[in-house]
Amino acid sequence: MIDFKRSTLELIEMGEGLTVEFKRTIDSPFKIARTLASFANTSGGVLLVGIADNRSTVGIKSELRELQKLERACGELVEKELLVRCKTVMLGMSKILRIEIDESEEKPHYAINEKGDRIIYVRARDKSVPTNRLMLPGEGDAATDKLLASRPVKNLLNHLKHHDSITEKDFSNLINVSVKRATRLLHDLTERGIILKRGSGKGALYSLKLVK
Incomplete structure (x- = not known):
């Protein structure tokens, strides 16, 4: 489970994994919806926007545009709707978005893709992977x-x-x-x-x- 008390620099030093993911930018609300849903369905996590895969800080150009795409992902493209914590972090002269997602008590959450399909995603190492079913206590025999x-x-x-x-x-x-x-x-x-x-x-x- 992710320790949200870790600083952003500590998370960058850890690198991407089960509970941490980097994005240079939110290029697609659909892709971010998958990441958010997979964190909520697994162990929670932190998404850092403005960080490249090689851990270098690239920053974001428009905080408003990033937040608009994030809002669409949370409110329209993830079912059940997710509440996330988002704050701006300054690393030198660069602005980073730190998005925190708790492990959900209402899982499974579905991410809606470009075709309108509802898919469950979970985290497997540093990837968000689709699964046809998230087995939960109380759901089966x-x-x-x-x-x-x-x-x-x-x-x-x-x-x-x-x-x-x-x-x-x-x-x-x-x-x-x-x-x-x-x-x-x-x-x-x-x-x-x-x-x-x-x-x-x-x-x-x-x-x-x-x-x-």
Whole structure:
């Protein structure tokens, strides 16, 4: 979870990741909507506008234009509507927008794309990735809810937010059980549509289930 007490300079030094993203400018309200929704659906985060991917400070030219596009993203292009905290930070002579998004208690939030499609996005490392379903306690049957609330599954989903995939052996090490037991749990989660299996045998990989 993001520590909002960190200074903007500390966040820039950390670099982009699960809870931090840089943008030179808000070039598209649709793209920013994806970022905002993915932060809200995962662990919260900070979006810094006026910072390049290489961490250099480029600043923003028009605060009003950036805020107008941000307002459209929050108010029109994310469902349910998101409330974000936005403040201006001066780094030398450059003006930066710091946008903070809490992990939402009302997830999932959908980002609306240019075609009008409603898509759920989550964070995976430093990217906002689409998923066809965000499984939440209380949403499925009793057995699925019990699985989602278990520590092994929570550890797995947290791992997959940081990494693209996991093997059966790595999962067994992650939750400290036998490979056989870990494999059985992964298969159960796959059958319930919570994760996606790619490949077969010992080379099988499991990842968040993405939209094709």
